[in-house]
Amino acid sequence: MSEEIILDIKNLQTVFRDEDSEVRAVDGVSFSLPKGKTLGVVGESGSGKSVTALSILRLIDHPGKVEGGEINFKGKDLTKISDKEMRSIRGNQISMIFQEPMTSLNPVYTIGQQIRETLKVHQGLGKQSGNEKSVELLKLVGIPSPEDRIKQYPHELSGGMRQRVMIAIALACNPELLIADEPTTALDVTIQAQILELINRLQDEMGMSVIMITHDMGVVAETCDYVAVMYGGKVVEYADVKTLFKDPKHPYTVGLLNSIPRHDIDVDELEPIRGSVPSPKDMPKGCRFASRCPFATDLCVEELPSLDEIEDGNEVRCWIYSDRWDGDPEVKEHGPKRTS
Amino acid sequence: MFKFVVRRLFQLIPVLLGVSILVFAMMHLTPGNPAKILAGQGASAEAVANMEEEMGLNDPIIVQYGNFLYDAVTLNFGTSWKSGLEVSKEIGPKFVVTVELALYSTMLSLFIGLIAGIVSAVRKYTLLDVSIMIIALFGLSMPNFWLGIMLMQWFSIQLGWLPATGWGTPEQIILPVITLGTAGAAVVARMTRSSMLDVISQDYIRTARAKGLKEGIVIYRHALKNALIPVVTVVGLQFGLLLSGAVLTETVFAINGIGGLIVDRINARDFPVVQASVLVMAVVFVFVNLLVDLTYKFLNKRIDLD
Numbered sequence: 048m049s050e051e052i053i054l055d056i057k058n059l060q061t062v063f064r065d066e067d068s069e070v071r072a073v074d075g076v077s078f079s080l081p082k083g084k085t086l087g088v089v090g091e092s093g094s095g096k097s098v099t100a101l102s103i104l105r106l107i108d109h110p111g112k113v114e115g116g117e118i119n120f121k122g123k124d125l126t127k128i129s130d131k132e133m134r135s136i137r138g139n140q141i142s143m144i145f146q147e148p149m150t151s152l153n154p155v156y157t158i159g160q161q162i163r164e165t166l167k168v169h170q171g172l173g174k175q176s177g178n179e180k181s182v183e184l185l186k187l188v189g190i191p192s193p194e195d196r197i198k199q200y201p202h203e204l205s206g207g208m209r210q211r212v213m214i215a216i217a218l219a220c221n222p223e224l225l226i227a228d229e230p231t232t233a234l235d236v237t238i239q240a241q242i243l244e245l246i247n248r249l250q251d252e253m254g255m256s257v258i259m260i261t262h263d264m265g266v267v268a269e270t271c272d273y274v275a276v277m278y279g280g281k282v283v284e285y286a287d288v289k290t291l292f293k294d295p296k297h298p299y300t301v302g303l304l305n306s307i308p309r310h311d312i313d314v315d316e317l318e319p320i321r322g323s324v325p326s327p328k329d330m331p332k333g334c335r336f337a338s339r340c341p342f343a344t345d346l347c348v349e350e351l352p353s354l355d356e357i358e359d360g361n362e363v364r365c366w367i368y369s370d371r372w373d374g375d376p377e378v379k380e381h382g383p384k385r386t387s
Numbered sequence: 388m389f390k391f392v393v394r395r396l397f398q399l400i401p402v403l404l405g406v407s408i409l410v411f412a413m414m415h416l417t418p419g420n421p422a423k424i425l426a427g428q429g430a431s432a433e434a435v436a437n438m439e440e441e442m443g444l445n446d447p448i449i450v451q452y453g454n455f456l457y458d459a460v461t462l463n464f465g466t467s468w469k470s471g472l473e474v475s476k477e478i479g480p481k482f483v484v485t486v487e488l489a490l491y492s493t494m495l496s497l498f499i500g501l502i503a504g505i506v507s508a509v510r511k512y513t514l515l516d517v518s519i520m521i522i523a524l525f526g527l528s529m530p531n532f533w534l535g536i537m538l539m540q541w542f543s544i545q546l547g548w549l550p551a552t553g554w555g556t557p558e559q560i561i562l563p564v565i566t567l568g569t570a571g572a573a574v575v576a577r578m579t580r581s582s583m584l585d586v587i588s589q590d591y592i593r594t595a596r597a598k599g600l601k602e603g604i605v606i607y608r609h610a611l612k613n614a615l616i617p618v619v620t621v622v623g624l625q626f627g628l629l630l631s632g633a634v635l636t637e638t639v640f641a642i643n644g645i646g647g648l649i650v651d652r653i654n655a656r657d658f659p660v661v662q663a664s665v666l667v668m669a670v671v672f673v674f675v676n677l678l679v680d681l682t683y684k685f686l687n688k689r690i691d692l693d
């Protein structure tokens with residue numbers, strides 16, 4: 048990859064510990080994001096997507112802790128900088144929007160107060176100029192009559208409107224990186240499309256880089272340039288979006304793709320992945336997908352495969368692509384099949 | 388907002404009517420003839436009968452209640468049967484003392500309780516948190532007359548630092564206010580802590596942190612205002628207890644407040660003073676609740692009072 052890399056995560060370890068249990072929610076995640084591009088982070092619920100995102104901004108709450116790895120943002124390791132420096136990055140150079148638009152705004156302050164707050168802390172804008180800028184931002188995210196809206200409280204707005212407000216807050220200081228953690232999951236289907244379109248449009252206009260977290264392959268297809276597929280706290284496949292859809296390598300990725308409805312296949316043929324995500328409290332020692340993988344061998348159960356680059360820019364964590372593969376040679380030859 | 392206040396004021400009418408019936412009934416149904424007490428130990432039957440007539444005690448009970456109500460509505464509480472002084476002059480100064488005691492104690496409860504509760508929540512599960520909560524538990528379980536006696540024992544009698552009785556000078560105020568305010572402080576501290584812990588785990592707190600705000604601002608601007616909503620309700624509910632606690636505290640520290648006055652005049656069957664005092668306290672109680680509701684509204688934008 049010749050492009051400038053804005054975010055490069057290496058072997059991130061985020062662990063939740065209490066007296067008698069240890070949850071390795073993110074266990075050695077690595078991926079990178081070229082400037083101005085969108086990286087999709089996909090995976091079923093519980094695969095560690097949100098924890099990865101919160102780790103980037105150092106927003107992991109007690110008892111969670113980033114215990115290892117590097118998060119290089121514009122060449123600076125975010126795990127090493129001071130709290131003060133981290134605060135100057137949050138909401139300014141890196142912003143985040145969350146999955147829960149209904150509860151992510153403070154119920155006791157007006158929309159205007161909540162936007163102005165960010166403008167004040169990072170740009171020192173006062174009430175007057177802060178209000179003008181807030182109105183501008185609300186206009187930008189497509190909220191009608193913004194002059195009235197800034198005086199309203201969150202409960203007076205619908206979920207879609209609140210998510211737009213969250214986006215306005217996130218964009219207030221022209222961030223270089225926007226992390227969107229399932230920004231549309233809690234919204235109606237029609238609103239979902241509008242919000243995604245809005246994020247796409249603003250990214251083009253402002254030249255931001257975006258991390259789009261989702262469990263929906265459809266969203267990935269529509270918005271992303273690169274994709275990191277996560278399973279059980281690890282990245283199992285990293286590819287550009289074209290390669291991923293055309294030639295998925297990891298059996299889990301194939302499973303995800305087979306379970307999205309497509310107009311060219313009959314709904315009856317949809318194949319949801321059988322079984323469920325292993326509990327992070329007792330992760331299998333081998334490949335974490337082994338219990339659900341149709342190709343699993345003894346090697347898969349015994350030993351964890353590493354994330355290796357098998358083609359230019361295409362990384363996969365699966366024994367099929369190694370010299371030690373001891374299963375069906377047919378699979379190695381043609382790869383795990385997609386239904387279609 | 389204005390409409391709400393007016394409506395609440397109208398709602399006062401049935402409440403105060405109820406209180407007036409209760410206090411009237413209690414005074415008139417308890418045994419003991421006020422005329423006899425007033426006329427003195429050795430008074431003749433005739434003198435007592437005259438006295439009864441003069442005091443209106445022979446009128447039908449409904450008429451007596453009607454007169455009492457009419458006087459109350461016109462703010463004419465009459466004269467005391469015991470002292471012959473105007474009732475408003477008797478009650479006034481004592482009422483001020485009790486309100487001062489209650490007010491200072493509430494302020495102390497809020498001040499100590501809020502700080503302790505916030506510190507506990509922010510430092511949850513640390514030694515500091517555990518210590519604060521243990522102290523709060525003590526504060527809560529100690530009967531306040533006992534606390535008053537202990538404080539008096541140490542600070543007045545053994546150390547001689549503060550006066551044991553009376554009300555008015557700053558030195559006199561300290562012990563009674565601590566006595567009456569401690570339990571409230573404990574309640575506020577516990578409530579603030581649990582409310583803060585609840586609020587701190589909310590999504591909008593994460594949003595506030597994600598904006599790059601300092602932790603202090605996240606706590607005081609974003610968490611505290613939300614956390615105060617249930618605390619205000621508790622403080623409002625506590626106010627009734629505070630008034631009864633005030634009566635006990637006045638007794639311990641020989642303070643000339645309304646509590647002592649009521650007890651004294653119940654014994655003397657001084658109906659006008661007792662009835663007026665109870666009514667005034669009821670009005671205060673109801674107004675404090677109105678104030679609590681308004682504060683609640685101010686804090687919680689989701690409540691639409693109209």
Ligand SMILES: Nc1ncnc2c1ncn2[C@@H]1O[C@H](COP(=O)(O)OP(=O)(O)O)[C@@H](O)[C@H]1O
Pocket residue numbers: 063070072073090091092093094095096097098099110111327
């Ligand atoms: N506060 C927490 N305490 C303990 N475990 C947590 C906490 N937050 C997340 N986890 C663990 O991390 C795992 C990954 O969570 P998350 O990143 O939210 O998944 P995703 O966003 O992919 O659905 C969860 O299975 C959960 O067990």
Ligand code: SF4
Pocket residue numbers: 297298299334335336337338340341342343344347352364365366367
């Ligand atoms: S390593 Fe084995 S079990 Fe894991 S995905 Fe590959 S083939 Fe399946």
Ligand SMILES: [Mg+2]
Pocket residue numbers: 096097098146228229
């Ligand atoms: Mg999530």
